[in-house]
Amino acid sequence: MDPTEDEGATPRKVLFVAGAGRSGTSTLAGIVSILGMHVPQPEVVADESNPKGFGEPKWCVEQHDRWLAEVNVQVSDARPSAWLDTGRVEAREPARIKxxxxxxxxxAVAPELVVKDPRLSWFLGLWRVGALRVGADPVFATMLRPPAEVVGSKQKYYANKLGSxxxxxxxxxxxxxxxxxxRSDEQGGGRTFVRYADLLTDWVRTTTDMAEHLDLRAVLHADSENIRAVHRFVDPNLRRVTVTLADLGLPKRLHELTQETWDQLNLLTDPAEDTPAAHAVLDQLREAYTDLYxxxxxxxxSTAVAARGDEARKVRARQAAVVEPAPAAPHSLVDLVPHDVRAKIPAGVRRGVRKALGRERDAQDRGRDAQGPQREGQ
Known part of the structure; x- marks a missing residue:
C-alpha cells in the first residue's frame, strides 16, 4: 500500500469471490491476498488438487458446510429449488449476527478483506447483509471458466461420479x-466478472481493471515486491483441463442452455454490458433452466422412487444382519443360587440335592464341603 496514504482512512470493504469450484476462484483470491487484501485466518490447507492454496477462510468453509447439510443442499446442487432452502438460512437473524x-x-486486522469459497454463492445475500451491518462495502467478483473445463476439472480432481x-x-x-x-441494488455493492483465461494470460491488466472498478485500494497501491510475488504465483499452465461442451455429450436442451448461459455471462466481463437488458436475458435463461429441470x-x-426403495431395502438388510447374541442359559437351577448362599447350606443337604438332580460330586469335592467355605486370606 502507498505509504503516503493514511491506512486508518481506508474504508472497509469485503471482496466476495464467487463462482463454481474449479473456475479460478483460488487463483484470484491468491492474487489479491498477495497484493495486500486480507484472507481471514486460518485458511484451508493446500492439497494435491490445489497445491498453491485455496485462499479460503476455514471458518467460512465449515460454517457453509453446516448450513448446507442442515437444509440438504449439495455444493454443486443442480436443483433450482435448492436456492429456496438456503434462502431460509439467509433470513435467520442468528445467522446474520454470526x-x-x-x-x-x-x-481489526485489515480494512479490506477477501472471502472466497465455492459454497459462498448459496449465501451471498447473507454475506451482503453481514458486511453492511459492520459498515463495509460488499463487492463481488465472479470467476468465469468454460463450463466444459469446470466439469472436466471436477471429474479429474474430485473423482466425481455423478456424470457430465x-x-x-x-x-x-x-x-x-x-x-x-x-446485482447491485440501492444499498450498493459493485460487481465484476473475470475470465479465468484472462487472469492467466495477463493478470496485471485483468486484476487492475477489477480493482479500479471495485475500488480495491490495497490492490491498486500494491508495492513492487508484492507484484513480483504474484508473477511467481501465477502459472499460465494452471489451465490443465481443456475440453469442449461437445466432448461432454450433454442432452440437447441442456447443451443449448449451458452454451447460452456462458455466452451471456461473458458479455458481463465488460461493465458497460451489465445492463437491465442483459439482466432480462439472464432471467429468461434462469426460467428456461428451471422449466427444463x-x-x-x-x-x-420413477427412478427416484426406485432409488429410495433400494436404499430402504439395503438399510433393512443391514439392520437384520446385526443380531444380538442370546444370553447363555444357566447350567442348572442350582447355578442360579449365589455361591455364598449355597455355602451356608449343610453339606449333607447339598449332597442330597445334588443326588436328586443327578449331579453328585467326587470325593475331592466332598472333602472341600467338609472343610466349609474358604475365607479371604486362607
Whole structure:
C-alpha cells in the first residue's frame, strides 16, 4: 500500500469471490491476498488438487458446510429449488449476527478483506447483509471458466461420479443464480466478472481493471515486491483441463442452455454490458433452466422412487444382519443360587440335592464341603 496514504482512512470493504469450484476462484483470491487484501485466518490447507492454496477462510468453509447439510443442499446442487432452502438460512437473524460478528473480528486486522469459497454463492445475500451491518462495502467478483473445463476439472480432481450432465446442470444453476444475487441494488455493492483465461494470460491488466472498478485500494497501491510475488504465483499452465461442451455429450436442451448461459455471462466481463437488458436475458435463461429441470424431474420420478426403495431395502438388510447374541442359559437351577448362599447350606443337604438332580460330586469335592467355605486370606 502507498505509504503516503493514511491506512486508518481506508474504508472497509469485503471482496466476495464467487463462482463454481474449479473456475479460478483460488487463483484470484491468491492474487489479491498477495497484493495486500486480507484472507481471514486460518485458511484451508493446500492439497494435491490445489497445491498453491485455496485462499479460503476455514471458518467460512465449515460454517457453509453446516448450513448446507442442515437444509440438504449439495455444493454443486443442480436443483433450482435448492436456492429456496438456503434462502431460509439467509433470513435467520442468528445467522446474520454470526456473519457480522465474524467479519467485525477480522476488520481489526485489515480494512479490506477477501472471502472466497465455492459454497459462498448459496449465501451471498447473507454475506451482503453481514458486511453492511459492520459498515463495509460488499463487492463481488465472479470467476468465469468454460463450463466444459469446470466439469472436466471436477471429474479429474474430485473423482466425481455423478456424470457430465449433472455437473453441467449444477454449473448453470450456480452461475445463473450467482449473477442474480450479485446485482447491485440501492444499498450498493459493485460487481465484476473475470475470465479465468484472462487472469492467466495477463493478470496485471485483468486484476487492475477489477480493482479500479471495485475500488480495491490495497490492490491498486500494491508495492513492487508484492507484484513480483504474484508473477511467481501465477502459472499460465494452471489451465490443465481443456475440453469442449461437445466432448461432454450433454442432452440437447441442456447443451443449448449451458452454451447460452456462458455466452451471456461473458458479455458481463465488460461493465458497460451489465445492463437491465442483459439482466432480462439472464432471467429468461434462469426460467428456461428451471422449466427444463422440472420437466426432467417429473419424467425421472420413477427412478427416484426406485432409488429410495433400494436404499430402504439395503438399510433393512443391514439392520437384520446385526443380531444380538442370546444370553447363555444357566447350567442348572442350582447355578442360579449365589455361591455364598449355597455355602451356608449343610453339606449333607447339598449332597442330597445334588443326588436328586443327578449331579453328585467326587470325593475331592466332598472333602472341600467338609472343610466349609474358604475365607479371604486362607
Amino acid at each position: 456473519v457480522a460478528d465474524w467479519l467485525e473480528s477480522h476488520f 450432465a449433472h455437473l453441467a446442470a449444477g454449473w448453470v444453476n450456480m452461475l445463473l443464480h450467482t449473477e442474480r444475487a450479485t 422440472e420437466e426432467s424431474e417429473a419424467i425421472a420420478r
